[in-house]
Amino acid sequence: MPPSTTAASAAAPSSTKSATSEGSEERFLHSPLAREVAFLTARARGRGNALANQLLADLDLKVRHFSVLAMACSGTNPSQRELGGFLDLDPSQVVALVDVLEGRGVIRREPDPRDRRSKILVATEAGQELYAQAARRTREAEDQTLKKLSSAERDQLRELLARIVF
Amino acid sequence: MPPSTTAASAAAPSSTKSATSEGSEERFLHSPLAREVAFLTARARGRGNALANQLLADLDLKVRHFSVLAMACSGTNPSQRELGGFLDLDPSQVVALVDVLEGRGVIRREPDPRDRRSKILVATEAGQELYAQAARRTREAEDQTLKKLSSAERDQLRELLARIVF
DNA sequence: TGATAATATTGAGAAAGTCAATGATTTGGC
DNA sequence: GCCAAATCATTGACTTTCTCAATATTATCA
Numbered sequence: 001m002p003p004s005t006t007a008a009s010a011a012a013p014s015s016t017k018s019a020t021s022e023g024s025e026e027r028f029l030h031s032p033l034a035r036e037v038a039f040l041t042a043r044a045r046g047r048g049n050a051l052a053n054q055l056l057a058d059l060d061l062k063v064r065h066f067s068v069l070a071m072a073c074s075g076t077n078p079s080q081r082e083l084g085g086f087l088d089l090d091p092s093q094v095v096a097l098v099d100v101l102e103g104r105g106v107i108r109r110e111p112d113p114r115d116r117r118s119k120i121l122v123a124t125e126a127g128q129e130l131y132a133q134a135a136r137r138t139r140e141a142e143d144q145t146l147k148k149l150s151s152a153e154r155d156q157l158r159e160l161l162a163r164i165v166f
Numbered sequence: 167m168p169p170s171t172t173a174a175s176a177a178a179p180s181s182t183k184s185a186t187s188e189g190s191e192e193r194f195l196h197s198p199l200a201r202e203v204a205f206l207t208a209r210a211r212g213r214g215n216a217l218a219n220q221l222l223a224d225l226d227l228k229v230r231h232f233s234v235l236a237m238a239c240s241g242t243n244p245s246q247r248e249l250g251g252f253l254d255l256d257p258s259q260v261v262a263l264v265d266v267l268e269g270r271g272v273i274r275r276e277p278d279p280r281d282r283r284s285k286i287l288v289a290t291e292a293g294q295e296l297y298a299q300a301a302r303r304t305r306e307a308e309d310q311t312l313k314k315l316s317s318a319e320r321d322q323l324r325e326l327l328a329r330i331v332f
Numbered sequence: 333t334g335a336t337a338a339t340a341t342t343g344a345g346a347a348a349g350t351c352a353a354t355g356a357t358t359t360g361g362c
Numbered sequence: 363g364c365c366a367a368a369t370c371a372t373t374g375a376c377t378t379t380c381t382c383a384a385t386a387t388t389a390t391c392a
Contacts, residue, residue: 028252029332031240032301033233037308037320038214040327042229045207046254047331052204063208067199074197081370086194088212090350095372117357117370135198142203148329154203157326161206163314164323165213166195247339256381261341283339283388
């Protein structure tokens with residue numbers, strides 16, 4: 001038996017080209033998925049990540065490396081486990097990331113005076129300098145992705161996101 | 167020669183256990199990274215995804231499958247290429263996802279009357295039913311992840327995110 | 333018509349994520 | 363103080379996801 005609904009009855013994609021740079025996405029803007037914050041955050045993260053990775057490329061960094069470098073520069077002296085918890089990384093991923101950054105001489109593993117199992121991450125001088133350069137680029141990336149938002153709206157977005165993830 | 171800066175001078179993680187369920191993250195809350203929306207969206211996406219995947223598990227769905235099912239159910243009749251663009255998926259990933267969903271009989275590839283290269287995605291009856299069940303679960307997941315936000319704040323968050331990703 | 337581009341597909345390889353096992357160490361109960 | 367259980371970093375295997383190039387079919391357009 002044939003399905004009750006006949007498909008492909010509403011689409012008219014190729015006729016009108018949008019004036020802006022966007023393609024045929026207006027059609028999907030009112031779909032239920034486009035209202036889910038899970039979808040929206042996934043897309044925001046995807047776009048932001050891609051742009052940031054692009055801007056960090058000439059420093060041989062990806063956002064994942066930048067994130068651990070940033071934490072090593074933060075003065076909070078995180079252990080690897082704490083870092084993994086904060087960045088949502090498996091312990092094994094942490095050692096891999098720390099290995100490459102330590103291999104580049106930008107961070108160090110230091111013994112934790114309170115617990116000899118644990119290792120504390122700190123940035124070297126070179127690490128601080130690299131972080132300074134990288135942070136400029138990620139700020140640029142953030143500015144770009146938030147360009148449609150006012151300063152107040154950016155703070156608002158930050159605050160709302162912080163409320164749901166902490 | 168010893169390094170100029172002595173590390174591990176400020177941490178006191180294990181002494182006070184937080185009253186809530188969170189661990190030692192308060193220490194990192196004022197780090198620069200915690201103010202970056204790239205980081206916040208990544209974390210939000212990670213948490214949301216994990217919870218949604220959990221709630222969808224008994225339907226043998228992940229959010230990635232749910233997303234294409236949702237679009238197939240939306241009445242917008244997306245082509246595979248359009249779907250990939252909207253969901254930030256490589257064409258090859260789209261065919262893989264569509265293959266499994268079509269194999270389960272919940273969506274169909276239909277010929278695009280305007281372009282015989284392209285294939286349009288529509289949901290079957292079984293697909294609509296599966297989507298109804300799945301959507302309940304993702305709504306539950308969203309409600310859970312946004313539980314600290316008022317209804318107005320949720321709308322605000324949705325609107326701000328939509329502005330930056332569309 | 334013929335050249336160029338776009339669509340879905342395949343396949344290969346890299347990157348990222350997941351998980352279990354292990355040695356060293358700490359913690360907590362006794 | 364001692365022993366069992368838990369925790370931390372690490373390794374290695376494995377799965378999933380991502381990325382990219384090549385291809386056959388079909389559209390577009392000069």
